[in-house]
Amino acid sequence: MKAYIIKRLLSMIPVLLIVAMFVFFLIHMIPGDPAAVMLGPEATPEEVAALRDNMGLNLPIYEQFFNWFTDVARGNLGDSLYMNVPVMDAFVSHLGPTLSLALLAQGFSILIAIPIGVLAARKRGTGVDRTFMIIAMLGMSIPSFLLALLLMLVFGVRLNWLPVAGYSSLAEGVWQHVKFLILPAISLGAIQAAVIARMTRSSMIDILSMNFIKTAKAKGLKQKVVIYKHAFRNALIPILTILGETFGALITGAVVTETVFNLPGLGQLVINAITRRDYAVIQGTILMIAVTYLFLNLIIDLLYGLVDPRVRLSRK
């Protein structure tokens, strides 16, 4: 187990190197000059050139990359070119809203989607099943910004139940915090929920037709036990895979959702950094998001081992 984790951690290094290179060169290929942005339209070309020199932007690009990456490897993401704070601080201070949003969206989609998927599998072919699956299809095809606007209109403007935009940190109270995140979480989690519901349904249907389900029934177990103990535990294995895969989509989706609901999260940080050509922030934040993503995947893979003993064995 320990050896496995170490192996996985080591295998993250090349992935992160590739992400870092990709982000770095992509960002530097976008036209636009951070020095010019910082100095504003009034600045003379000489002033801009001087600042560029100062920021190291006149060095050859590979040298810039090398300098940046050696810092990163030492755990230093550098300073924001624009905000004059360490990138790490900027990241941490914007992490809260995104993390809360992603967790809430994930939690909401799991709590809704899995029971619906199980129910649809049990009632396969009936009206209940079809209704839920049509809703899931809709959930998958509606763009999340459209859903966001719709939710704002109905629950924010018409009914006035929930705020349409803004944010309040966890320190100001749980309900205060959650109140601002409910609509964003629903609009972000809807696609996720639809995907999980469909996966749960097909996975359950698959498992329910297996021989060991017949064995469980032949033992005299109640239908509930057969379904929730014997079938569900097995159905969870492919569901976990989907959770891992869709979490990436959730993070990218969060950027859009944050913009629509005006949440001061990582999305906002990255978008602002892009408009300002704040290279260090863009690179650092995206790298950190990649790290988070890799760790989440590791956690999901470790969960596999808990759910499926066959996985445990092959990793001994």
Add this chain to the structure above:
Amino acid sequence: MSHPLLEVKELKTRFSTEKGTITAVDGVTFNVDYGETLGVVGESGCGKSVTAESIMRLLNEKSTKYGGEILYKGRDLLSLPESKMLDIRGNEISMIFQDAMTSLNPVFTIGDQIAESIVVHQKLSKKEAMKKAVEMLRVTGIPSPEKRIHEYPHEISGGMRQRVMIAMALSCQPSLLIADEPTTALDVTIQAQILEVINELKEELNMGVIMITHDLGVVAEVCTRVAVMYLGQVIEEADVDTLFDSPRHPYTRGLLQSIPKINGDREQKLHTIKGVVPALDNVPKGCRFAPRCSFATEKCLEEAPVLDELPNGQKVRCWHHARIKEREDVPDAIEAT
């Protein structure tokens, strides 16, 4: 008055499918008594498993309709509510399946899976049930069972898995055991051991056993009586010796001639039954075997025969059984291929 263990009377099992209703089991009748092993044989698809699963009521009852009666110790299982069936399954009647690998849940330990039915039916604590599970594994001949209970199905061999299935099925001392091809997936030596275990436990518990198989060798080895099925019906039933010595139904004769004899003439060709089994949605009007039978007459094609009981207790569903007395005294019913 004491009831026989199991009386299946005119059992019909119908499935409603997209293509319409099909009758997979059509009027099956047989009895099983304590301490007796009834073999059920027949080609693939003739309804052996459906019969077995009807007895346990394991089929999806939304799309399944039953007819007839299944009297277990005098009570009709087909009219019991599901809640009462829960007390019967795994407790009074147990079942073991063909493929032990896929019949065990891959995510629970062997011990957990055996203990589960003990906890449910005997109201023991988990700990006591685990002890009993170890006991059962020992009885079925698994070495160091204390260790095995913590293992998962994928960690043990096929023969072991089938022993686990047996331990699980017999953990509550059922009166009736249904074994649906318990040895087909195993190699020959293991096969013999498994049959041995089942037989020993049958003696010990005085259980009735229904042994479903298409291996007539298995029948000869463990069964006391045999029912031969064809296309959802029992077409012949007799005690083992009678069936092997004087099969009366042309289909049974065909089955018997299709097994190679060890001391037989190697040059002699093996027999196969000509033609194919008709589909269930296209059952012949008269005798179901008539299109493949070389004895068939006009009557066979028109009128379905009934299961006749002969003075020796043998039952045959054939219009011409009187003509087919001994294997030798009539020309071969089956064409050599």
